[in-house]
Amino acid sequence: MNQAVTPPKQRGRLSAIAGTDLAGSVPTFPGLPGERLAESLPIVDLRAKRLLFNRLRAPGQVHIYSAECVAGERLRVQMYVPVLPLGGAVVPAFAIVAQSLPYSADVRRLPIDLPAGFSAVVAPPPSDLVHPVEDILTRVRYYPGPVIDTRTLVGGRCYVIVWSPNNHVGKYVLQVGQRWPTRVGYWLRLPSIWWQIRGWFGHSRAAALYAAGGALAAAATAALVVRRVLRAARAD
Numbered sequence: 746m747n748q749a750v751t752p753p754k755q756r757g758r759l760s761a762i763a764g765t766d767l768a769g770s771v772p773t774f775p776g777l778p779g780e781r782l783a784e785s786l787p788i789v790d791l792r793a794k795r796l797l798f799n800r801l802r803a804p805g806q807v808h809i810y811s812a813e814c815v816a817g818e819r820l821r822v823q824m825y826v827p828v829l830p831l832g833g834a835v836v837p838a839f840a841i842v843a844q845s846l847p848y849s850a851d852v853r854r855l856p857i858d859l860p861a862g863f864s865a866v867v868a869p870p871p872s873d874l875v876h877p878v879e880d881i882l883t884r885v886r887y888y889p890g891p892v893i894d895t896r897t898l899v900g901g902r903c904y905v906i907v908w909s910p911n912n913h914v915g916k917y918v919l920q921v922g923q924r925w926p927t928r929v930g931y932w933l934r935l936p937s938i939w940w941q942i943r944g945w946f947g948h949s950r951a952a953a954l955y956a957a958g959g960a961l962a963a964a965a966t967a968a969l970v971v972r973r974v975l976r977a978a979r980a981d
Contacts, residue, residue: 767825767880767887769925770794772938774945778808778907781857782842785811785904791820793926797919798945801835804912807856810919814843814903817896822905824868824890825918828877830947835915836874836890840867842904843897856908866893870910882935883942887918916945 773795778786788795791812799808814820820841827834840855842865849864859865868891877886897903907919926932943949 766823767796767878767920768882769931770796770920770922771926771931772796772798772942774798774941775810777802778810780807780809782809782811782860782902782904785809788812788921791822791903791905791921792818793924794922795920796825797921798916798942799907799919800916801837801907801909801914804909804914805856806908806914808907809857810905810907811902814897814900816898816900819894819896819923820903821892821894821921821923823892823920824907825887825920826874826890827916827918827946828886828888829916833915835909835913835917836870837907837909837913837917838867838869839891839893839908839919840865840906841893841895842906844901845898846895847898848895854910855906857906865906866895868893880942883939883946885942885946885948 771794773788775786775788775797778784778799786809788797788810789812791814797810801808820843822839822841824837824839826836838854840851842855842859842863844862844864846864846866848866851867851869852859852865854867854869855865871890874888874890877888879886905919905921907917
């Protein structure tokens with residue numbers, strides 16, 4: 746597990762469990778990451794489950810995210826390709842870059858040069874996308890992509906690099922981390938999370954408005970019935 750790069754077809758259970766794996770991931774809609782390590786976009790950490798929703802906007806663009814890592818810390822990253830109603834998704838490559846990874850591969854495929862002492866594990870774009878999975882909360886669908894699961898040998902800055910070797914543009918989703926959120930605030934945010942993700946995908950959010958309207962109507966009807974019952978009881 747310490748230095749695995751797992752394409753979708755090599756995980757027989759991936760399609761069955763990936764929809765559940767998406768649960769508990771805090772959504773993040775970051776700005777434009779830099780294209781150099783020194784200009785990377787910081788994220789909180791690579792331990793907590795998080796979904797990064799972003800877009801490669803120009804051919805050849807490179808997105809680099811970074812976080813402070815602890816020696817021996819597990820680094821798990823998976824690429825997801827969103828199933829968008831009007832298209833516009835991209836199937837990018839991605840890589841984890843850190844100092845002294847236990848395993849380094851395909852470094853020459855990186856779109857940047859690595860400083861001395863750094864190594865990388867690269868996950869190229871999958872050749873086939875099969876069996877999209879559905880998120881149990883938002884009901885949006887994704888094609889599960891490759892997984893990189895490794896650990897750092899020393900502490901320091903770790904990086905996640907996203908790019909398209911074919912210079913394609915479009916939206917992508919990156920999942921980092923493996924720890925479920927423990928704060929109550931996350932669970933209270935579930936309606937907001939539903940709203941944000943559905944909007945990013947371009948799906949209708951009318952169902953939520955209908956549901957809210959129905960709930961208000963039901964509450965108003967119940968209140969009216971209670972009032973009538975109370976009035977009848979007083980009259981008696």
